[in-house]
Amino acid sequence: MIRYIAATGSLGYGFLESTLETAMAAGPAFIGCDAGSNDHGPNDLGAGIPHLSVASAARDLRLLLRASRRAGIPLIIGSAGGSGADVHVRWTLNILKDIASRENLSFRLAVIHAEVSKEWVRKAAEKGRIRPLNPWWPQLGNEVIADTTCIVGQMGAEPFMQALRQGADVIIAGRATDTAIYCSYPLLHGAAPALAWHSAKIVECGAALTVHRIVPDSVMAEIGADSFRVWSPNPEMRVTPQSVMAHTLYENGDPFFLVEPGGVLDTSESVYTASPAGGVEVRGTRFVPQPYTVKLEGAKHAGFRSIMLAGMRDPVLLADLEGFLASTEKRARGKIESVIGSGPAYQLKFRVYGYNGTLDDREPQRGPFSGYEVGLVIDAVAATQELANTVLSIARLTVLHNPVPRSHGFTTNVAFPFAPSDITVGAVYEWTLNHVVALDDPLEIFPVRYYDVRAGDLVPREN
Amino acid sequence: MAQLSDMATLIRSKNAGPFVLTFDIMFDGEAAYRKVVNSGAITAARFADLYGVPANLVKVFFHDRARAIKVTMPRRVSSGAPADTDVYGCQQHGPICNLEIPDA
Numbered sequence: 001m002i003r004y005i006a007a008t009g010s011l012g013y014g015f016l017e018s019t020l021e022t023a024m025a026a027g028p029a030f031i032g033c034d035a036g037s038n039d040h041g042p043n044d045l046g047a048g049i050p051h052l053s054v055a056s057a058a059r060d061l062r063l064l065l066r067a068s069r070r071a072g073i074p075l076i077i078g079s080a081g082g083s084g085a086d087v088h089v090r091w092t093l094n095i096l097k098d099i100a101s102r103e104n105l106s107f108r109l110a111v112i113h114a115e116v117s118k119e120w121v122r123k124a125a126e127k128g129r130i131r132p133l134n135p136w137w138p139q140l141g142n143e144v145i146a147d148t149t150c151i152v153g154q155m156g157a158e159p160f161m162q163a164l165r166q167g168a169d170v171i172i173a174g175r176a177t178d179t180a181i182y183c184s185y186p187l188l189h190g191a192a193p194a195l196a197w198h199s200a201k202i203v204e205c206g207a208a209l210t211v212h213r214i215v216p217d218s219v220m221a222e223i224g225a226d227s228f229r230v231w232s233p234n235p236e237m238r239v240t241p242q243s244v245m246a247h248t249l250y251e252n253g254d255p256f257f258l259v260e261p262g263g264v265l266d267t268s269e270s271v272y273t274a275s276p277a278g279g280v281e282v283r284g285t286r287f288v289p290q291p292y293t294v295k296l297e298g299a300k301h302a303g304f305r306s307i308m309l310a311g312m313r314d315p316v317l318l319a320d321l322e323g324f325l326a327s328t329e330k331r332a333r334g335k336i337e338s339v340i341g342s343g344p345a346y347q348l349k350f351r352v353y354g355y356n357g358t359l360d361d362r363e364p365q366r367g368p369f370s371g372y373e374v375g376l377v378i379d380a381v382a383a384t385q386e387l388a389n390t391v392l393s394i395a396r397l398t399v400l401h402n403p404v405p406r407s408h409g410f411t412t413n414v415a416f417p418f419a420p421s422d423i424t425v426g427a428v429y430e431w432t433l434n435h436v437v438a439l440d441d442p443l444e445i446f447p448v449r450y451y452d453v454r455a456g457d458l459v460p461r462e463n
Numbered sequence: 464m465a466q467l468s469d470m471a472t473l474i475r476s477k478n479a480g481p482f483v484l485t486f487d488i489m490f491d492g493e494a495a496y497r498k499v500v501n502s503g504a505i506t507a508a509r510f511a512d513l514y515g516v517p518a519n520l521v522k523v524f525f526h527d528r529a530r531a532i533k534v535t536m537p538r539r540v541s542s543g544a545p546a547d548t549d550v551y552g553c554q555q556h557g558p559i560c561n562l563e564i565p566d567a
Contacts, residue, residue, distance in 0.1 A: 041543025041550045245529040253479040253535040381545045431481040
């Protein structure tokens with residue numbers, strides 16, 4: 001029987017201290033916490049920035065570190081810093097060092113890297129070890145690799161297991177599959193792979209598996225001989241067979257088969273029942289071993305962005321919103337070309353909230369506008385920030401005074417909530433890799449480094 | 464004739480990775496689930512038409528045990544790319560809520 005805590009959906013999202021206390025009292029073997037996601041888009045990986053603040057991450061990490069050190073159980077953090085590249089791992093280590101120094105903590109640390117060099121990826125592609133994850137996606141070419149700013153692999157359970165075998169008290173890992181964080185300890189201690197992986201999949205978003213997730217919070221799992229159980233230590237939130245099944249579906253393209261680095265989790269025969277011990281018990285899941293592959297993620301720089309936000313409230317303008325937008329865009333593009341020439345490529349997009357902002361040209365309800373107000377975002381993307389700013393400023397002036405046929409005299413058409421109106425967003429990135437690479441050794445691109453942490457100092461160890 | 468949102472307890476869309484969009488339609492009762500499944504309203508062609516993707520790339524799953532329907536398709540624009548409108552892919556399900564479910 002192995003019990004563990006999934007602290008929260010992402011390190012820094014938070015959990016209640018009272019929930020962590022209750023969970024710790026239940027005798028967990030380890031605490032796991034995912035710290036990343038590709039949900040936020042490609043910028044975090046491309047630009048090497050974290051997806052939340054130092055203060056938020058430090059709050060969670062301090063409480064988890066304290067609890068794990070007090071109980072003498074491992075703390076396992078994966079996808080450090082959000083995107084799990086080397087810069088994100090360093091960001092997390094700086095927070096960890098600061099906490100260790102303030103709290104005067106000493107422990108054995110393992111750091112697992114997940115960033116992969118473009119040279120390695122190019123060679124792997126040449127050897128035919130890389131294929132697209134989805135069949136409609138093209139093979140990985142050298143041009144895409146060359147354009148990509150940063151590449152990470154999503155590690156499986158084995159690098160974590162290696163670190164645990166070496167006696168790590170704390171693991172800070174780069175990009176990892178969410179599940180590997182939670183299944184590595186159980187796998188190392190003999191849990192059936194089907195139960196280890198499936199329980200990990202269910203808890204990886206923390207309290208998201210509950211019926212009503214009121215606040216981000218910790219959840220617990222317990223793996224037995226032929227079933228596992230998940231529950232919420234927070235009495236305010238409960239899990240039901242339906243909520244657990246729903247979470248197995250969450251963010252997966254296929255509701256029955258979940259592809260993991262060393263195999264496929266088959267949940268088609270899984271049975272979910274309310275447990276007399278509390279929570280939900282799951283049995284019947286299968287794990288089918290497959291050749292070892294890991295996912296690669298990469299992002300490339302795709303230009304610079306400037307935007308402006310405005311409101312439109314004039315009934316005369318709104319009566320023919322589509323006509324107004326079309327004539328504005330046409331005139332703006334003409335002026336832009338007269339200023340920057342016809343050479344430079346740029347994106348000029350009118351995002352009209354209240355009309356087509358969310359679904360764009362697939363909005364089935366677009367057509368003659370009915371309503372009293374819309375929010376307008378003008379979005380300019382170009383090769384340089386200066387060019388994006390130029391495109392936006394011309395579009396802004398055009399929308400501001402573009403005449404509508406029914407008006408006589410000079411009109412000013414949009415309400416800016418802010419001065420200045422134009423917002424420099426900065427670099428824009430785009431996902432490039434959507435591929436998997438076959439590995440002979442699950443640790444091949446995920447080196448594990450060991451340190452003794454003595455208060456705030458990291459002292460390298462051999463193993 | 465009822466709308467899907469009147470019969471389902473949860474309708475959501477979300478990225479399944481940066482290049483794939485997935486819709487979950489979940490039901491509390493067997494009757495509502497069966498009625499929607501048997502209505503034939505949830506098809507790859509219907510979703511392909513709504514979202515402008517080729518029908519052969521749209522997959523529809525009926526998960527009887529979970530009383531859930533899942534529909535998965537490629538995103539037309541990858542998450543966060545310059546022309547994207549929904550980085551998390553989490554507000555693309557609006558039109559699905561309004562699908563008319565004919566009485567079988």
